[in-house]
Amino acid sequence: MGCPGTSFSLDHVSVDLGSTRAIDSVTLEIQRGEAVAFVGPSGAGKSTLLGLLNASVRATEGTVRLDGRPIPDLSRSELKAARACIGFIHQDLHLVPGLRVVQNVIAGRFGRMSFASSLRGMLLPRREMVAEVFAILQRVGIPQKIFEPVERLSGGQKQRVAIARALFQDPGALLADEPVSSVDPARARDTVALLRELSREKGLTLCMSLHNLDLAREFFPRLVGLRKGRIAFDSPTDALTPEMFQSLYSLAPEEMLDA
Amino acid sequence: MRDLPPRPLLGKRTAVLVAIAVAALLAAWFLGLFESGTLPGSGGLSVAANFFSRALTPALTYETAPPPGTRPLLLKALIAAVDTAVFAASAMSIAIPAGLLLGILASSVWWVPDPGGHASPLARLLARSLFPFLWSTTRLFIGFVRSIHELLWAVLFLAAFGLGSFAAVLAIAIPYSGILAKVFSEMIDEAPRGPGRALQASGAGTAQAFLFGYLPRALPDMSAYAFYRFECALRSSAILGFFGFPTLGYFIAASFENLHYGEVWTYLYTLFLLIAAADWWSGALRRDFAA
Numbered sequence: 069m070g071c072p073g074t075s076f077s078l079d080h081v082s083v084d085l086g087s088t089r090a091i092d093s094v095t096l097e098i099q100r101g102e103a104v105a106f107v108g109p110s111g112a113g114k115s116t117l118l119g120l121l122n123a124s125v126r127a128t129e130g131t132v133r134l135d136g137r138p139i140p141d142l143s144r145s146e147l148k149a150a151r152a153c154i155g156f157i158h159q160d161l162h163l164v165p166g167l168r169v170v171q172n173v174i175a176g177r178f179g180r181m182s183f184a185s186s187l188r189g190m191l192l193p194r195r196e197m198v199a200e201v202f203a204i205l206q207r208v209g210i211p212q213k214i215f216e217p218v219e220r221l222s223g224g225q226k227q228r229v230a231i232a233r234a235l236f237q238d239p240g241a242l243l244a245d246e247p248v249s250s251v252d253p254a255r256a257r258d259t260v261a262l263l264r265e266l267s268r269e270k271g272l273t274l275c276m277s278l279h280n281l282d283l284a285r286e287f288f289p290r291l292v293g294l295r296k297g298r299i300a301f302d303s304p305t306d307a308l309t310p311e312m313f314q315s316l317y318s319l320a321p322e323e324m325l326d327a
Numbered sequence: 328m329r330d331l332p333p334r335p336l337l338g339k340r341t342a343v344l345v346a347i348a349v350a351a352l353l354a355a356w357f358l359g360l361f362e363s364g365t366l367p368g369s370g371g372l373s374v375a376a377n378f379f380s381r382a383l384t385p386a387l388t389y390e391t392a393p394p395p396g397t398r399p400l401l402l403k404a405l406i407a408a409v410d411t412a413v414f415a416a417s418a419m420s421i422a423i424p425a426g427l428l429l430g431i432l433a434s435s436v437w438w439v440p441d442p443g444g445h446a447s448p449l450a451r452l453l454a455r456s457l458f459p460f461l462w463s464t465t466r467l468f469i470g471f472v473r474s475i476h477e478l479l480w481a482v483l484f485l486a487a488f489g490l491g492s493f494a495a496v497l498a499i500a501i502p503y504s505g506i507l508a509k510v511f512s513e514m515i516d517e518a519p520r521g522p523g524r525a526l527q528a529s530g531a532g533t534a535q536a537f538l539f540g541y542l543p544r545a546l547p548d549m550s551a552y553a554f555y556r557f558e559c560a561l562r563s564s565a566i567l568g569f570f571g572f573p574t575l576g577y578f579i580a581a582s583f584e585n586l587h588y589g590e591v592w593t594y595l596y597t598l599f600l601l602i603a604a605a606d607w608w609s610g611a612l613r614r615d616f617a618a
Contacts, residue, residue: 122528122529123528124524124527124528144450148530148532149530150530151527151528151529151530152529152530153530154529155529156525156528156529158521158525160521162521162522162524162525163522164522164526164539164540164543164544165519165522165543165544166543166544166546166547167539167543171539175526175531175535175539175540176529178526178529178530178531178532178535178536178539179529179530179531180530181535183532183534183535186531186535186539187538190539234529237529
């Protein structure tokens with residue numbers, strides 16, 4: 069029981085984090101099945117924007133809609149169901165230490181499991197479920213690690229586990245926050261390629277924040293440039309001009325230290 | 328050089344350390360620890376000499392003939408050690424579940440509302456008023472049971488229940504529940520929040536996120552600490568013998584009163600072996616868990 073591809077829409081959304089305005093009146097439409105990269109300097113609001121999309125950050129002003137429905141209108145169980153349909157690959161991965169790979173991957177589907185079945189999944193998962201986890205781990209390239217404790221994996225392998233967890237969730241959209249910030253360039257390219265391929269295969273909406281402009285241009289048909297919480301440009305990749313990028317990264321002197 | 332910001336003379340930490348050292352000196356002076364009166368008199372010295380001279384020659388049989396039918400000394404010490412362990416284990420079998428439950432309720436993570444959730448007004452009201460109340464009530468309760476030592480609880484329960492085993496077990500279990508709860512709650516709160524939040528962000532409920540997001544990280548530390556408290560419970564259980572419970576303390580006190588110092592050392596070494604065995608056992612289990 070998968071999810072239909074998810075669409076997102078932001079209508080003049082702002083987010084205040086403490087006294088700073090992290091997102092400033094952003095309006096954005098992302099269609100079901102689309103692939104969008106968010107680019108921009110550190111602190112531009114890319115992570116906050118992704119947090120809005122999976123309802124882990126609350127909009128201070130404006131409305132975020134998931135599949136056309138404003139998040140504040142969702143009941144508790146509807147919100148839970150909506151979140152279960154959005155896979156998120158965190159910058160810090162946030163795997164659960166002390167659990168094995170198979171348990172971490174199964175935890176991705178908690179949103180659709182009762183407490184009893186999640187308890188069973190952690191302690192004594194059914195054969196079919198383990199087989200399903202194994203198939204996904206094969207897809208991301210680390211099937212032999214299925215019963216390893218996650219602490220024993222390398223950085224790249226942990227990232228594969230995080231991707232597998234999001235896939236096991238069987239989502240309608242994948243969100244990834246700087247998935248390549250902690251791996252070497254060759255692996256970075258592989259990871260972005262893999263996420264793009266997987267989402268195309270399953271018809272998932274894919275939103276990814278990226279520092280690396282070359283990767284963003286190579287793999288995404290649409291780029292959204294963010295600067296200081298505002299949208300600097302939102303354009304098909306073919307139509308991008310060098311000036312657009314310059315506007316994003318040319319720093320005023322007082323910004324140099326913060327970047 | 329003119330731009331160099333002024334360097335604080337005494338950092339806050341240094342100041343606290345200096346204050347503690349001064350307080351220690353004042354306390355020693357107040358208690359008269361610098362005066363010659365703290366040295367034992369000649370009578371006390373000879374008792375001490377007699378006592379410590381038996382350290383290397385603990386008794387293997389009774390120092391004066393016991394009434395007929397008395398168990399041999401070493402068997403008696405062994406039975407006392409087993410009884411000591413039984414009291415400690417019964418107390419821990421109450422203290423660990425109680426400490427776990429109270430520890431979870433006393434952790435801040437348990438009560439943290441979902442950051443992105445759009446809770447109903449009623450839920451928000453509960454989160455603002457009832458949750459902090461329950462949290463601080465739990466912490467107050469834990470602080471209370473913990474601040475009363477097991478010996479004091481024993482005095483209370485002896486008065487209430489008499490010299491039954493239940494009094495000794497409860498006397499240990501109550502303060503230990505409080506201590507375990509406090510340390511468990513801190514261990515739970517120290518676990519990184521990211522994994523639990525990530526599970527909630529993908530639709531997991533509070534209980535699922537708590538049990539499988541925070542607890543797995545805290546569990547090894549919590550079980551190691553529970554084992555350490557079991558060792559403490561062995562000592563407490565031995566000491567409760569002074570009140571007449573059949574643990575090692577009872578026999579230590581009896582032999583001491585009869586000036587049978589060799590027997591005292593026999594019981595002391597038995598206690599030492601008991602605690603060493605518990606330590607070895609917990610070490611072996613921890614190695615198994617880690618592997």
